[in-house]
Amino acid sequence: MPENVPPEQRLFTLVMTLLASEQGLLREQIYQCVPGYSSDAEPSALEKKFERDKDTLRSLGIPIDVQDSPDAPGDNTKQRYRIKKDEYDLPADIEFSSEEVSLLRLAGSIWREATISKAAATAFLKLGSMGVAVDEPVLSSAPKIHTREASFGPLEEAIRERKVVRFDYLKPGDATSMTRRITPFHLGFHEGRWHLYGYDHVREATRIFLLSRITSKVQKDKDLQPAPFPDDAGDEIISQLQDRYLQNVATVKVQSRSVAATTLRRRMSADEKGMLSNGEINDETAINVHYTDLTAFAEELAGFGPEVQVLSPPELQQAVIGLLKIAVARNGGAA
Amino acid sequence: MIPKDASDRVALMLTLVPYLLEHQYVKVSNAASHFGVQPEVIRNAIHVLLVSEHQDLATGQWTEDMFDIDWDAFEEDDEIALSAHGKIDDTPRFSTAELAALLTGLNYLASLPDHANNVLITNLFAKMRAAAGGNISDSKSIAMAAPPQSSSLPIARQAIEQKQTIEFEYVAADGNVSTRVVDPIKIDLIDDVWYLRAWCHTREELRNFRLERIRVAQLSSEPRDPRADSVQVSEWLIDRAETGEAVTLEVATPGIPLLGDFVADTDIPKTDPTTVTVSVVNAHSLKRIVTAHPHLIRILSGKESQRLTVEWAKAGLSRYE
Numbered sequence: 325m326p327e328n329v330p331p332e333q334r335l336f337t338l339v340m341t342l343l344a345s346e347q348g349l350l351r352e353q354i355y356q357c358v359p360g361y362s363s364d365a366e367p368s369a370l371e372k373k374f375e376r377d378k379d380t381l382r383s384l385g386i387p388i389d390v391q392d393s394p395d396a397p398g399d400n401t402k403q404r405y406r407i408k409k410d411e412y413d414l415p416a417d418i419e420f421s422s423e424e425v426s427l428l429r430l431a432g433s434i435w436r437e438a439t440i441s442k443a444a445a446t447a448f449l450k451l452g453s454m455g456v457a458v459d460e461p462v463l464s465s466a467p468k469i470h471t472r473e474a475s476f477g478p479l480e481e482a483i484r485e486r487k488v489v490r491f492d493y494l495k496p497g498d499a500t501s502m503t504r505r506i507t508p509f510h511l512g513f514h515e516g517r518w519h520l521y522g523y524d525h526v527r528e529a530t531r532i533f534l535l536s537r538i539t540s541k542v543q544k545d546k547d548l549q550p551a552p553f554p555d556d557a558g559d560e561i562i563s564q565l566q567d568r569y570l571q572n573v574a575t576v577k578v579q580s581r582s583v584a585a586t587t588l589r590r591r592m593s594a595d596e597k598g599m600l601s602n603g604e605i606n607d608e609t610a611i612n613v614h615y616t617d618l619t620a621f622a623e624e625l626a627g628f629g630p631e632v633q634v635l636s637p638p639e640l641q642q643a644v645i646g647l648l649k650i651a652v653a654r655n656g657g658a659a
Numbered sequence: 660m661i662p663k664d665a666s667d668r669v670a671l672m673l674t675l676v677p678y679l680l681e682h683q684y685v686k687v688s689n690a691a692s693h694f695g696v697q698p699e700v701i702r703n704a705i706h707v708l709l710v711s712e713h714q715d716l717a718t719g720q721w722t723e724d725m726f727d728i729d730w731d732a733f734e735e736d737d738e739i740a741l742s743a744h745g746k747i748d749d750t751p752r753f754s755t756a757e758l759a760a761l762l763t764g765l766n767y768l769a770s771l772p773d774h775a776n777n778v779l780i781t782n783l784f785a786k787m788r789a790a791a792g793g794n795i796s797d798s799k800s801i802a803m804a805a806p807p808q809s810s811s812l813p814i815a816r817q818a819i820e821q822k823q824t825i826e827f828e829y830v831a832a833d834g835n836v837s838t839r840v841v842d843p844i845k846i847d848l849i850d851d852v853w854y855l856r857a858w859c860h861t862r863e864e865l866r867n868f869r870l871e872r873i874r875v876a877q878l879s880s881e882p883r884d885p886r887a888d889s890v891q892v893s894e895w896l897i898d899r900a901e902t903g904e905a906v907t908l909e910v911a912t913p914g915i916p917l918l919g920d921f922v923a924d925t926d927i928p929k930t931d932p933t934t935v936t937v938s939v940v941n942a943h944s945l946k947r948i949v950t951a952h953p954h955l956i957r958i959l960s961g962k963e964s965q966r967l968t969v970e971w972a973k974a975g976l977s978r979y980e
Binding site for chain 2: 341380440452467472581586655
């Protein structure tokens, strides 16, 4: 019996063994013929190790087929495992040109954070496996997208696996977080913020959440059946956010030639810009600007300090004043 | 990539084998650069492959001949010539997570002005759909709105391509408006913000400009500074070598992304809230961030940054008195 088998060797041999087996192998047989599942280990530790290995391989895109024994459905000691070669292989006759591989590498390299950039890195290995030589890719010009919210990875996975999740969510204006039970449909990036679109099982309706307002870990909720998945979830989340943006209008006065003036300009409609004298924002004229989320926009406006004065809506004005007061109080200024 | 765990290493082995079976007598260094890893990583993978064995259930024998290698070539010439007896001759298909990472990225690239009307992208989507097999619908998990448009983008892009000089009025974080003559070098899109990295003729150094703070840009009659084409542009927007006031911040976890390049991801301890000390060259940028998110970030020490922030917020409040 070989000793000190590194885990990658165990995983690799497992793939080879399951690919080679025509009718599938029982767990017991796998433990016997794949080195690394040491026979003297605790049975429960062995089971855990095998479960983990299956998860690792599936996350790499390797399809592990499980078949119940006709005599004992659901009994996992009688189940047979195998990898069907036609499901394992990249479909035949797919070939990428070197330009296409460069472009795919550029597309995958926008991700900055662990979970999704790890998936991209594995995809790059598979692209490399096809043997296409690539000129040094122009990675320097790749956009960078951050997904720093800890909830991003678990939510993205739950969407792909069609799982219900639960998490605590702090709605603006509420003092404490509430637990939400959600079938997540889609993540959406809009105005530099990550949102989740999903079905709220308590409110029995679809909702949009800001990832930055999730205050707990995201956990799988096994008690609920997932809500039916809409086909157009991706278009839906972006168009709903876009609708909110167009509906919400604030009236503000903005100091001319300031950071606020250059930044807020793109929130003005074309008609609104057309009414400016000389096309310039000036100190005296109130302008109308669109926004998506009141709290997030209040934060942006507070950051402009004296460059902006909010005239309406009153709740936006109150939110900005509130933030400015906190900024004075928390940074050593007498309130 | 640097393989970090067994999952990365087995992914390399599973993708390396089909490549090596197709390419006989490949130099280790060539295989390494093809897969973007160190040569030692390839050598280790080969060693693990060669010792892999499994027990034949029918005979009870341990088989050790899943792979053969030309040992002389491997040990003396650092070349790999591999043959296999297993069924592993093809690249594994993409997982749904991998498809999500690539296709969302591709969609986003397609929404950028530099890839508009790129026929290559349209064809690639069709190809990826075929490559995905049945996995395609499960991989649609992320949608991204197109980044904001910027009226300065076309001229900045043109200036980079044609090595031209441009001039514009720029509103800096401290509120000062000045005319800048610059040689554009690179455009970055980070999250939702466009940045222009350019050689500034006035300051005689590399500067970063946020595109939305540029007022009407036009071509300049000044000649391009040759230094613009030799200067190194770092990946980071903030030059970490430059030192300013040492400022200690208390930051709640959701506030960390807001600090952007002020803090490196690796600097952040895992407590909530956490305390970080950063070197602040431009306190006017920091004051805007802190005033926008005062419940998440506060300045514990750093007199100048504290003073500017409080003044800024008070001046903001005075507009409502």
